[in-house]
Amino acid sequence: SAVISQKPSRDICQRGTSLTIQCQVDSQVTMMFWYRQQPGQSLTLIATANQGSEATYESGFVIDKFPISRPNLTFSTLTVSNMSPEDSSIYLCSVGAGTGVTGELFFGEGSRLTVL
Amino acid sequence: GENVEQHPSTLSVQEGDSAVIKCTYSDSASNYFPWYKQELGKGPQLIIDIRSNVGEKKDQRIAVTLNKTAKHFSLHITETQPEDSAVYFCAAKAGGFKTIFGAGTRLFVKA
Numbered sequence: 001s002a003v004i005s006q007k008p009s010r011d012i013c014q015r016g017t018s019l020t021i022q023c024q025v026d027s028q029v030t031m032m033f034w035y036r037q038q039p040g041q042s043l044t045l046i047a048t049a050n051q052g053s054e055a056t057y058e059s060g061f062v063i064d065k066f067p068i069s070r071p072n073l074t075f076s077t078l079t080v081s082n083m084s085p086e087d088s089s090i091y092l093c094s095v096g097a098g099t100g101v102t103g104e105l106f107f108g109e110g111s112r113l114t115v116l
Numbered sequence: 117g118e119n120v121e122q123h124p125s126t127l128s129v130q131e132g133d134s135a136v137i138k139c140t141y142s143d144s145a146s147n148y149f150p151w152y153k154q155e156l157g158k159g160p161q162l163i164i165d166i167r168s169n170v171g172e173k174k175d176q177r178i179a180v181t182l183n184k185t186a187k188h189f190s191l192h193i194t195e196t197q198p199e200d201s202a203v204y205f206c207a208a209k210a211g212g213f214k215t216i217f218g219a220g221t222r223l224f225v226k227a
Binding site: 004033041103105108109110 | 218
């Protein structure tokens, strides 16, 4: 299993500002995933972060809006840039239990952002 | 790409009754089907999963069934308890590292 800590757990932000979310894992992992969960909605993958390489973004998400860092095998950050009210969501950091096809995902408790 | 549909979006049952949540997937290459439970203010947590070479799996009060031909899989919770109240997500994963989630089912168990 993996224990994932996210900071901040919640924040209220002003339109046009940026916020960086931190994700710390208690073990070394190759891949870390960032998900967005809009109010009452499902989980949408933003990007996959590998250590030592550029993050891979899903359709509809771009690096300028959601820059990601992955400086080592236990840590990653996601920045939500130039925020608007539409960015109000829960942002979840996740890691996989195994490689390849199977393997559960472990999630942090999420960072709930409200943009005014 | 993969698409996962989940029904119902909301389910209300009396304590002790059974609850069934159904999902369909589109990508025939999908071969791993996890179910996650998300309690208020927390991240999703795996409760049971099934691989494509298995038709049914049970763990105490929860069970999952898979029909590969129809691309259907379902979660069954028996003898529901108030602590089962949460949002449940089905998901599917094919080759690669990407897990696609259904829209979620909000389960209410009334005492």
